[in-house]
Amino acid sequence: MTKIDADKKTAILSMLFAAYAVLLIADPSAAAEGVKTSLLRCINVIVPSLFAFMAVSALIVKSGAYIYISKLFSPLSRIIGLPKELFFVFFTANTAGYPLGASMIKTLVDNGRLDKKSAARLLCCCFNGGPAFFCSAVGLTVFSSQRAGMLIYCSILISNIILAALLNRLFPIKYSASEQKAHFDAQMLDESVSAAGESMLKICAMIMLFGTFIPYADRITAMLGIKGNAACLISSVIEISNLSRLEGYPFRLLPAVSAAGSFGGICILMQLVSIIRSGFSMKPFMAARVVSALLSALVCSVLYRHFGNFYVSASTPAKVIVNFNNFLPSICLIMMIFLSVLKKRVAFSKQVCYN
Numbered sequence: 001m002t003k004i005d006a007d008k009k010t011a012i013l014s015m016l017f018a019a020y021a022v023l024l025i026a027d028p029s030a031a032a033e034g035v036k037t038s039l040l041r042c043i044n045v046i047v048p049s050l051f052a053f054m055a056v057s058a059l060i061v062k063s064g065a066y067i068y069i070s071k072l073f074s075p076l077s078r079i080i081g082l083p084k085e086l087f088f089v090f091f092t093a094n095t096a097g098y099p100l101g102a103s104m105i106k107t108l109v110d111n112g113r114l115d116k117k118s119a120a121r122l123l124c125c126c127f128n129g130g131p132a133f134f135c136s137a138v139g140l141t142v143f144s145s146q147r148a149g150m151l152i153y154c155s156i157l158i159s160n161i162i163l164a165a166l167l168n169r170l171f172p173i174k175y176s177a178s179e180q181k182a183h184f185d186a187q188m189l190d191e192s193v194s195a196a197g198e199s200m201l202k203i204c205a206m207i208m209l210f211g212t213f214i215p216y217a218d219r220i221t222a223m224l225g226i227k228g229n230a231a232c233l234i235s236s237v238i239e240i241s242n243l244s245r246l247e248g249y250p251f252r253l254l255p256a257v258s259a260a261g262s263f264g265g266i267c268i269l270m271q272l273v274s275i276i277r278s279g280f281s282m283k284p285f286m287a288a289r290v291v292s293a294l295l296s297a298l299v300c301s302v303l304y305r306h307f308g309n310f311y312v313s314a315s316t317p318a319k320v321i322v323n324f325n326n327f328l329p330s331i332c333l334i335m336m337i338f339l340s341v342l343k344k345r346v347a348f349s350k351q352v353c354y355n
Helices: 003-026 028-063 065-071 074-080 084-093 098-110 116-123 131-143 146-170 186-211 213-223 228-238 240-245 251-263 266-276 283-312 324-354
Strands: none
Touching: 003 028, 028 065, 028 084, 028 098, 028 186, 028 213, 065 074, 065 084, 074 084, 074 146, 084 098, 084 116, 098 116, 098 186, 098 266, 116 283, 131 146, 131 240, 131 251, 146 251, 146 283, 186 213, 186 266, 213 228, 228 240, 228 251, 228 266, 240 251, 251 283, 266 283
C-alpha cells in the first residue's frame, strides 16, 4: 500500500469515526441501551464461560503439556494434516469459543514454536463458536432445540476439518518440534491468568463497543425495508450473538445461520486482532472465513435435507432463564482482572524509569 492510499484510508476512517461520534451525541439513548445489553451479556455469559478456559488453555500451552495431550490423537492429526503436537490447539479452538484459537496460536508464536506464516495458516481452521454457544444461545433460544444448535456447530466443524485437510496439505504447517518436557511453576500460572484477564477485558470492551452499533443498524435496516429475521442476520454480521434474536422457529434459515456462525462477525474479528496484536497476518484467515462460511452453509443444507425431521421433532417451547447470580461474582472477577493488569503495567513503568 502506497503512502497516498494509506492517507486516503486514514482520512475515510477519520470521517466515519467523526460521523459516529456526532451520532452518539445526537442520540445517546440508543447507544446506552446497546452498552447495557452487551454488559449484561458479558457478565452473565462471556466472563463465566470463557475466562477459566482461557487461563487454563494458556497454561497448558505455556507449560508444554499440549504436546503430550495431542500425541494421544495422532491418527486424527494425520487426517487433517496437522503436526501431531498441534491437535490440542485445533480441538480446543473448535470447542471452547471463538477467541481461544488465536490466543493459543499467539502463545506458540511468542514461544518460538510456530513461525508467523504457519500461525496465519493454522488460524484459518482454528475458529468456531463451540457447542455450548450454538446449543444454548441459538439452538434453545431460537429453535427450542439443542439438536438444531448442534447441527449448526457440526456444520462449521466439518467445514473447518475440510479446510484444514486441504490447506495443511497444500501449505504444510512448520512446527518447531524440539524436545520439550512439560514444566509447571507459579510464574507460568501468574502469566497465564494475567494474559487471560487482559484478553478478557479487551473482549468485553469490544463487545460493548459493537453493542452500540446494533440499535443504529436496526434503524438503518428498517428504513431500507429490511425487518424481522433478515435484519437479525445482518446484525449478526456485526455481532454474532444477535442470532439469538431470530424468531418463529426459522429452520429454513439454518444454512444462513451456519454461514454467519462460521464467519463470526466483525466484533469477533476485532477481538482476534486485539489478541494477535500484529503477531502475524490475518489476511489468509479472512479469505478462509469467506470460504468456510459458504462451505458451512452447504454442509448444513445437506445435513438438514437428510436429517431435518430429527431436528424439527426435537423442538419444544423453550424457557429463557437469565442467571443473575453470575452478576456479583463476574463484577468481582472483572475488578480483579483490571487490578492485576494495572499492577503489571505500573510495575513495568517503574522498571523502565529506574533503568
